[in-house]
Amino acid sequence: MAVVEVEPVREQPGQAAGRPPPSGSLRRNRNFLLLFSGQLVSAIGSQVSQLAFPLLILAVTGSPAQAGFLGAMRGFVYVLFGLPAGAYVDRWDRKKVMILSDSGRALALGSIPVALAIGRLTLVQLYLVTFVEGMLFIFFGLAETACLSRIVRKEQLPAAVSLNEGTYSLSSLLGPSVGGALYSIGRGFPFVADAVSYAISALSVFFIKMDFQEERTQAKLHIRDEITEGMRWLWQQPTIRFLCWVNGGVNLMYGGWTLLLISLAQRQGAASFAIGLMFASGGVGSLLGTAFAASVQHRFTVGTIMVWISWLFVITWVPYAWAPNILWLSIVNAVGFVFLPIYATTHFSYRLVLIPDALQGRVNSVFRLVTFGAGMLGFALTGVLLQRFGPITTVYIGAVPAALLAVLTTINPQVRHAGRIADAHTG
DSSP states (O other), rough: OOOOOOOOOOOOOOOTTTTTTSSSOOOGOHHHHHHHHHHHHHHHHHHHHHHHHHHHHHHOOOHHHHHHHHHHHHHHHHHHHHHHHHHHHHSSSSHHHHHHHHHHHHHHHHHHHHHTTTTTOOOOHHHHHHHHHHHHHHHHHHHHHHHHHHSGGGGGGHHHHHHHHHHHHHHHHHHHHHHHHHHHOTTTTHHHHHHHHHHHHHHHHHOOOOSSOOOSSSOOHHHHHHHHHHHHHHHHHHHHHHHHHHHHHHHHHTOOOOOOHHHHHHHHOOHHHHHHHHHHHHHHHHHHHHHHHHHHHSOOOOOHHHHHHHHHHHHHHGGGOOOSSHHHHHHHHHTTTHHHHHHHHHHHHHHHSSSGGGGHHHHHHHHHHHHHHHHHHHHHHHHHHHHOHHHHHHHHHHHHHHHHHHHHHHHOHHTOOOOGGGOOOOO
């Protein structure tokens, strides 16, 4: 991901205050660049600690199942807070929600190196940090998703989503290698880095000068009725509804991916730094996929992309079990990640265009409830399977839901007939 140069932005005559420029590239959009740069730093920090968390749990407990249960905590938190968070994000000031959420995440992650330094780190604290960080992640993520269609114009959404996906691709390249190196120096350093990245993200949002939502003219309903309104809208959109379940299926398959790859690498005697480089290979593949995502979306329909990618997920999953050493495991990982950003940017852009601004938080909260709920199950199940059968058999078992997902996507008529993102209209 190339660094985007900031150009001075001059408000055009007749341009509404706080709205994106009427034309030109995203690099002329100061507000988007602030959001983009803050999320790039935050994403790298998250990747640093994402590798360190299972390594720390395995070091403290020696139990893959315990690491799986801790990883599943985030999904459990989403089951508790996901739907009401979406309704509150549509009610509250989204900018304040994002600033407070990242400030709280910085404090939560910062408590881990403090506890390590005084020799008081416990498993209970790790569960509490995961719970708090996961809850604030829900609010921040929903607010960020909801405000994106305000910060950029509809025709620029695919490009903006591709750039955002690129931040995660680049973070997947840099974060794990940095995380592995920092963890080798000291167990607390990756969490210091992540805490600082959240603080930087909060500052970047603070300096964005615009409203993060349209003015609300409709009277507020009871929170339960507002949640129901978002769910009803999603249920009435057959294509978006099915893509929601597809997203859940993908996360069921990849939910315990981090833990699975660590187990595969440790089975081959890899050190923590080498494991970090292996995860970084996924960032290389993801960056390549991000570079092609926009052109793929321009040439093919959403339906065609979803069908092909679902089958490519199956084809690239099984070779994880065949990799004879850490080098081949890294190559397999890089190839598999080429297709993930194409899939992610396609379904994400498609639904952002279709969901009305007043429902962005609520509808996306349903998406994320399914996504993280499935990820929770996937992470916990992966931990149990690893402890019972080992990593190789776990890979083969994971191919079953992937193949089922591909079949269901292929035979679904709404998905097959879904057109291009540029032709979609807000409902």
